[in-house]
Amino acid sequence: MKRTIRTTVVTVGALIAALGLPAGPAHADPVPRIDLRVLVVSDGGPSTDAIAAELAAAGTPYTTVDLTQPGRTVIDAGFLADTVDSRPRAKFQAVVLPDDNPFPAGSAEMAALAAYERTYDIPQVDAYTYARPEAGLQYPVDGGYAGSLDGRQAQVTAAGRSGPFGYLDGAVPFEDNDPSVGESWAYLSRPAAGADFTPYVEAAIPGRTATGTLVGEYRHDGRRELVVTFVYNRYQQQFRLLARGIVEWMTGGVHLGASRNYFSVHVDDVFAADDRWNSTLDCTPGDVDCTDPNATPDPIRMTAADVDHAAAWQNSKDFTLDFAYNGAGSVDHREDNGGRDPLADRLIARRGEFRWINHTYSHPFLGCVQDISVVPWKCATDTDGSIRWTSRNDISDEIAVNRVWGQIAGLPLVNDELVTGEHSGMKVLPQQPQDNPHLAPALGDNGIAWLGSDNSREPAQRRVGPATTVPRHPMNVFYNAGRAAEQVDEYNWIYTSRAQGGSGICEDNPGTTTCLPAPLDTATGYAGHIVPLETRIALGHALSNDPKPHFIHQSNLAEDRIAYPVLDGVLDGYRALFTDDTPLVNPRMRDIGAELKRRGDWRAALGAGQVTAYRVGTTVSVDAPSGLAVTATLPAGSTLRGAAFGQAYAGAVSGWTASGSTPLVFTLPASAAPVADAATGRAKVTRPAPRTRVPAGVTDPRTRVPAGVTLPQARVPAGVTDPVGHSADG
Incomplete structure (x- = not known):
C-alpha cells in the first residue's frame, strides 16, 4: 500500500504569505523539497498541448490549469507551495506557460508565479511567445523576422549542444508538407540590449546574413525562462526534435518518466x-x-x-x-x-x-x-x-x-x-x-x-x-x-x-x-x-x-x-x-509488449494518485505501490541503493525499477546539486527584465496562430x- 505523507500548510511568515526570501541566516533554513511534477498553464493552444503530450507520453506527472475554463483553479501562493514536516515544499518542479505572461496586467497570479520561481529556483517554459524585451529579445521589427519557416532549417548553437539539446547533431529542419499551406510561424530576433540571454536554437533571418533565436534561455529577476518563439503542434518534426531538450531543461534532467526513440x-x-x-x-x-x-x-x-x-x-x-x-x-x-x-x-x-x-x-x-x-x-x-x-x-x-x-x-x-x-x-x-x-x-x-x-x-x-x-x-x-x-x-x-x-x-x-x-x-x-x-x-x-x-x-x-x-x-x-x-532502439515484439504494459500500469498509478516523488538536494525519493515498475530519468552517475541506475541514453540515464515496501531513494551526482547564492542559499538574482512596452503600431500576437497558418494534427483524424x-x- 502507498504510505500517506502528512502535509501541513503554513500560513505565517514571508515564505508563504508572499513567497519572498526568509529572514535569518540561510543555514537555518532546511533545504526545500521539490515535488517531481510539472505545472502546465494552458490557453488551449497547440504549443502547451504539445508539451503536455510529451510529458504524458514519457510518464512525467503534470497538473494542468486551463485559462479558458470558467471556475478554474486560481494560481496563488497556497496552490504553489506549502510545508511538509517542517520543510518548505515546492509542489511543481517546473512551470509551462503559453507565453512569457498570459495574464492581464498587474495579475496577482503572475506575481505569485514569479515569486515562486525566484524562491525555489523553478524554471519556466514560454511555450510560444512574441519576441520582445520582456522575454529578453528585441522586437522582430528591429532587424528581425516574423513569418513562415516552412522548409527552412534551424541549427542548435554551441550552447544548445553543450546544454539541453546535446542529443542533436545540429540541424533542426522545419517541415513543408504542403506548399499551399502555411505550417509554421516564427519570430526571429537577437537578444535585447543588456539581457542575460543564451540562444540554444537559431535560424537564418531571410534576406540577411544574420541569425535570430528560436529557443533560448533568459535569466532575470532571479528567474529562468526557456523562450520559444515559433508555433508548433505535437506532431510536427521540429517540435519532436526539440521536445526532449525542452523537458530536460525544465526539469534539470531529473524527472519521473523516460523517453526513447524506437523503430522495429x-x-x-x-x-x-x-x-x-x-x-x-x-x-x-x-x-x-x-x-x-x-x-x-x-x-x-x-x-x-x-x-x-x-x-x-x-x-x-x-x-x-x-x-x-x-x-x-x-x-x-x-x-x-x-x-x-x-x-x-x-x-x-x-x-x-x-x-x-x-x-x-x-x-x-x-x-x-x-x-x-x-x-x-x-x-x-x-x-x-x-x-x-x-x-x-x-x-x-x-x-x-x-x-x-x-x-x-x-x-x-x-x-x-x-x-x-x-x-x-x-x-x-x-x-x-x-x-x-x-x-x-x-x-x-x-x-x-x-x-x-x-x-x-x-x-x-x-x-x-x-x-x-x-x-x-x-x-x-x-x-x-x-x-x-x-x-x-x-x-x-x-x-x-x-x-x-x-x-x-x-x-x-x-x-x-x-x-x-x-x-x-x-x-x-x-x-x-x-x-x-x-x-x-x-x-x-x-x-x-x-x-x-x-x-x-x-x-x-x-x-x-x-x-x-x-x-x-x-x-x-x-x-x-x-x-x-x-x-x-530496435526491440523485438515481446520487449515492446512489456514496455507498453509497464507504461499502462504506470499511467494508471499516476492517475490514481498512488505515486509521490520529490527531490531534496541531491536525493530523489519515490513512493509507489509495492511491485509497481517505476520509471525515471536522472543525470549520468545517479545511483539507487549504491548501484548505478538505469541505462545511458541521450546524455542521461533512465529505466524501470520495481518499487518495494519502502520508498526508492536515488542519489544524484554532486554535479547535479542546485546552484545557490552563497549568502542566501537561494537562486542567484540577475539583473531585472527590461520593462519596454510594445512600440506604437506593433501588435503583440504571441498567443495566436497567425491567419493562414494551418497546423496539421494527425495523419488519420x-x-x-x-x-x-x-x-x-x-
Missing part, C-alpha cells in the same frame, strides 16, 4: 507468397473480395538473392528485421517444385541473422467462418442465426504446427510471440465486432503471451485471454505490391475520387489526410510522393517515444524491393539528426478508419 519492422508472410494487385480489375485475385471469375492469382515471393540483400542491408544499417513466418509456404513450394525451395534453404542457412515470429502455419483467417458469396464478406451463420467460428483445435494447430516446423528448421524462436494472419481471430469491424471466443483458449494452449494487433484498428493494448496485444503500425507499402508501379496504381485507386477512377474512400471520409487531388504518375509517384510521405509518418512515430513496431510484407523485399527506400529514409534521416549516444489497415494484409 516486422516482415509478414515469410516463406509464403502474397497475391498481386490487378490493375485492370482494381482488386487482388485470391482475395475474398476479388470475385471476378477470370481473376487468376499472381504470386509474389522472395528469392534467395532477396534474402542475401536483406542480410547485407541489415549489416549496413546496424538494424534487425523481424520475420513473421508461415512454414506451409515452403512446404507447398517444395511439393510444387520437386522438393526444391532455394528461398527456404537460404533463409534457414542465414536464420541467425534475423528475428523470427510465429505467423501461423498456413495463414488462414481465424475469426468467424467467412461468407464470401457477398461483397464485402460477412460472417457465416448456422440455421439458428449463431455465428460460425473457427474452432479452438484449428487455431491451436495453426500455432503449434508452425512452431514445430520452425524448430525443425532451427529458427531461433521466442515461443510466446504470435501474429495471426490478417490479425484474425480478433474483432474486425464491421463484420466481426467481437473476438473469436475460441481464440483465447487456443492462445493459452500454446503459451502465447504477446499477440500482434493492427494499430490502425486497435491502438490500445488489451488482454486476449492469457495474451496481451502488441499494436503494430501498418505501413502504406502494400502487401500485394512487389513493383513500384503496381504500388502506385493501387494507391491511386484507394486515394482518388470515383470520378478519377478511384475507390471514393476520401469522398466518404474527407478527413483522410492521404487523399490525392489527382492520380500519381506510376513511373514517378512512388519515389516522388509515397516514399517521402511514408518516411515522414514512420519517422514521426520513431520520434514520439512510440515503441510500437511497423509491419510490411515479404513481397516488399522482393522484385523492386520497394520497402527499402522507406526504411532507408527513416534510418538515414534519423542518423543525420541525432548523436551516437541517442540511437534508435479521430473517428476516421485508416484505409491502410484494410489494404495492408497482416
